[in-house]
Amino acid sequence: MGEKKKDKNERIVPIWMFFIWAIVFLICCLIIGTYVYTMGFSVSRNSGNWGDFGSLLSGTFGMLASFTALGALIAVFIQLRHQSEITEKQIESIEFDRYDRHRRIFFERLSGIEQTHDRTLLIQYQEELYKRVFPLNSPLKCEVKINLDEQKEERKSRVIQYKKIFERIKENIDKSKDINEHVIWELFDLQRRLGIIRCGKMELGDVSLEGERTIINIYEITSSMYRLWSVINNILEYGGNEPIAGQHYVVLIDEEITSSTVKTAIRMRENQGRGRGWFKISTDNNKPFLIYERIYLWLIGIHENNNIFWVENLKNKIRDILFDEDGMRAIYTGQSEKMKEIVIALQENKEIINTADENENQMRLEFIAELERQVDLLSAQGL
Secondary structure (H helix, E strand, C coil): CHHHHHHHHHCCCCHHHHHHHHHHHHHHHHHHHHHHHHHCCCCCCCHHHHHHHHHHHHHHHHHHHHHHHHHHHHHHHHHHHHHHHHHHHHHHHHHHHHHHHHHHHHHHHHHHHHHHCCCCEEECCHHHHHHHHCCCCECCECCCCCCCCCCCHHHCCHHHHHHHHHHHHHHHHHHHCCCCHHHHHHHHHHHHHHCEEECCCCCCCEEEECCEEEEEECCCHHHHHHHHHHHHHHHHHHCCCCCCCCCCCCCCCCHHHHHHHHHHHHHHHHHCCCCCCCEEECCCCCHHHHHHHHHHHHHHHHHHHCCCHHHHHHHHHHHHHHCCHHHHHHHHHHCHHHHHHHHHHHHHCCCCCCCCCHHHHHHHHHHHHHHHHHHHHHHHCCC
């Protein structure tokens, strides 16, 4: 049944043309038959009769030839139209294959990013992300080049916006030297736009909002920005554009950055119990780390009022612990002997600190007492 329908649709000359030709042929036969019947069946010796008969044949077969030519013209037209339809379908098929292949490669590249980060991040809603990045693509049309200079809003790729947001965040950090709640919000907003979620075990410093985990670690801001940078750059390169220049995701951890980060972390911890809409920072039950945070914040104030060498040294050491330089975080929060070094530093130099503020002295004693308790706990565990 399907084959018959296909043959009917693909017939070059429609069946109604055969009926017309048959009718024309019958008319021609009728005209000739009528002439023969009128003139008789005997062979005429009159040359005039033969002339009339020739004119009749000429007109009759001329009409038949005209209809035949018309039929041939119609057949050619139908064939051309049929060929045009076939060509159009072939083009649609090719374009669909390009579109399908383009999407699959895009999704494969996103999966490659996930693997690069050891599956610690997952890119959700990849189909929606593809549509936002390539808004004009469809099964009938596939554009592979992203025009970063596009002015028409309906034709703009969202990656243009993502790129501008990321560059603005980095520029603001470089200028202000401040990692604050506004920066965290902007990074989190960009994460949501890209559909990225963080996977795996919560680590110390990981930031979440109302149970939704972010890709941001307050003490690893460079790594956090790298995750966003790698996704945006991958999309830019796939769209035939240059990536964001250089190590643009790198935040240089200088004294101003570390000071603002510690202040922000402590402030966020103080606010996280106030209800909805506040970020929460994972502590990973690391009590020594929280003590080091408070000591560092205290040392910032001491250093501003006292240009003391040992204060600077201790501050630098605790900064390395907080930002886990050379694996110092695990060493100074998990080994009792290393924690004793900090306790001794706070004890031995108490006379050098030029402060008449009893509250600060009391704070220092509290730090020492808290650290000594943690040392005892670790010693009891044989660490």
